[in-house]
Amino acid sequence: MQYEITFAGFGGQGIMTAGKFLAQGAMNHGLEVAWVPSYGPEMRGGTAYCTVVISSKPVGSPVVKNPGIAVVMNRPSLDKFASQIKPDGILIINSSLIEATSEREDIFQVQVPCNKMSQEVLGIGRSANIAALGALLGVKEMIPKEEIEKVMETKFGKKPKILEDNLKIFRDAYELGKKQRKNA
Amino acid sequence: MAKILMKGSEAIGEAAIKAGCLSYFAYPITPQSEIAEYLAKRLPKIGGTFLQAESEIAASQMVFGAAGTGVRVMTTSSSPGISLMSEAMSYIAGAELPAVFVNIVRGGPGLGGILPSQGDYFQATKGAGHGNFRFLVLAPANVQEFVDYMIKAFPLAEKYRNPVMLVGDGLIAQMMEPVDFDNVASTPQGDVESWATTGCKDRETNLINSLFLDPLKLEKFNDKLADKYNRMRDEEVVYEEYAMDDDPDVVMVAYGTTSRVVKTAIDEFRKEDKLKVGLIRPITLFPFPMDVLRNLSAKSHVKAFGVVEMSIGQMLEDVKWATLERKPVEFFSRKGGIVPNPDETKDFIKNIFKKIGA
Amino acid sequence: MKTIFKRPDSMTDMVTHYCPGCTHGTAHRMVAEVVDEMGIRERTVGIAPVGCSVLLYKYMDTDMHQAAHGRAPAVATGVKRVKPGLIVYSYQGDGDLASIGTAEIIHAANRGEKITVVFINNAIYGMTGGQMAPTTMPNQKTTTSPYGRDVNDVGYPMRMCEMLQTLRTPSYIARASLHDPLHSVQAKQALKKAFAYQNENKCFSFVELLSICPTNWGIPPVKSMDWLVERMLPYYPLGVFKTPEDEE
């Protein structure tokens, strides 16, 4: 078993954090993981991305040309990464900021209003990344969603209100994703 | 404590501390400044020495000074900085001092780029500085292995009283992987009083020096160094065999990050094409796993070798020498900061099989 | 139609890569304006450093030479010594000039090389992500001085103008600041002086420009200007420290 997930968006959208939570959760679940950030000149353009590899055996190539899953948080990321997804892969689109979808018909696309879901709970879009992560797990439960919740508990543990809000955003998004889960 | 998810550069810093190295001198350079930043936070809290030098020239000379006193000391840098350290490296080897250097290699030559590369292979294994000396060069391929070899590097440096270098790249330094520090334990340091500049109270004076004006004495010293490097060749070679159990037709050779890509390519190729290909992954670049490759080159099942690098054919020369080119040695590389991807590596393997008519 | 504002001829139309609020762009433009105004574009060679301004060579529409970290004054020396008719300047940050390149700057000044050095003092390493520079202020937090610069451990910030002033060889040494328009005008005047001395083959010339780095200081641009005024100006006094006319 191996999953490769690319998270992409503007710097500041919590892309790296979403990837880290997933990697941490998968590691705690006993799987092999690698979290690979973009660094260097490509970050200057404003788009940041990271790729998480989750595997049942030691991770080979940390470089992934065609991820099975991509989560795109802004338009430039959709344009860049939609074409790279493996056939039959999954594309999670932050529909709060991206009106479009990909023209590809060989991938499963899910639109999630990530900023809106964060705003409804926090009043601001800061936890759009958490919504994206929740929806991702809903669509494809690579690891039990409780593993991510546990990671959030350790990260936000000292701030109960923030934890509670983020858990709500995560769970709502999870349900939304689960409803759209492909019945194939 | 179980596994923790850690960035490569921070794990390298922590591993040094776990190895008993509390002295660090360095100068910032991408993509490994995070090692310095990590140790700037950690070392003052545990009574260690952290100093940002004014240059890599100075940082490495500080290492020379500290190593002379017999403490565990290291510095880390990336390619252009390592070039500036070559003077001190030569003096450290010439004065027979243990010290650890980490090179997070980036694309070159000159200012080059900051993305992953293996372009410093020659520099690390053959040309670290002037004069007759060698580094013992370790090339871990993932974060945990980097930690493990950091721990081993210090006792190795002390065993030979010779500098040890670990080479990695920006990918290993920047990525996060699970690390387990539970089973890493530092080896106690031996007695240094016989040679270190600790002050001559109750003993003869000690001298750290690499000057030999008498050619006969210098020749003798060079012979001693040669013996030391031959001993490394006998005792320290480390490599990994991957998918070698079923006598593969093609043997790949790759190290570090590239070896991981090759492993993935091998797995997929074996599944799709049902042909036998394996990998020899050098973990010590010097001493190079010469014997295993030479033996394989004489085996009838081996029809060809395939070398993959992120450089223009550096380790390739060692593979050609090791195998005496008894079998064709094919070569594939990406450069400039581009990491080969599994697909193109698979195509390379496919082409080798085509060439040998399988 | 009368043109009242345009890009200097000595600059390309490239959009710079600098962060919002960064003063490198201002300094680039001033150098280019001086080169334009003196009519020396076609015999100017600029030496780009290693630092955020490494890409100076993309922005300047003159011959350029990219140097190794800290070595720009030595590279400039090489160019000038074999082609004395050229106008040669280096443009360097404080890590480049005051840390790794201390030997090169001091010896170029001491030899009285007929070159001009533009020195950007932003009290930090920008390019590599905010490490301590020799010019970092006491107690200033950076990624390699996470508990604040401790002057008992790593010394006080280095004042390069004051150090170079002590050399006996005649030179022009000045410090200016880019924190507001008035001071920026003065900064440009200093640059013009510096290039003029070189043009007359008079002496080594050196202009330090106090600058800001909002990104790595972690302070928004406008507030960064205040920080410069409050923290840097008292420690780094502005003015002309030395001219070749000074009595020895």
Ligand SMILES: Cc1ncc(C[n+]2csc(CCOP(=O)(O)OP(=O)(O)O)c2C)c(N)n1
């Ligand atoms: C030999 C060498 N060491 C280190 C580096 C990494 N490096 C690039 S720029 C820089 C410092 C930049 O700071 P500064 O000179 O203050 O200029 P700024 O970026 O702030 O404009 C360093 C250390 C390098 N390129 N070469």
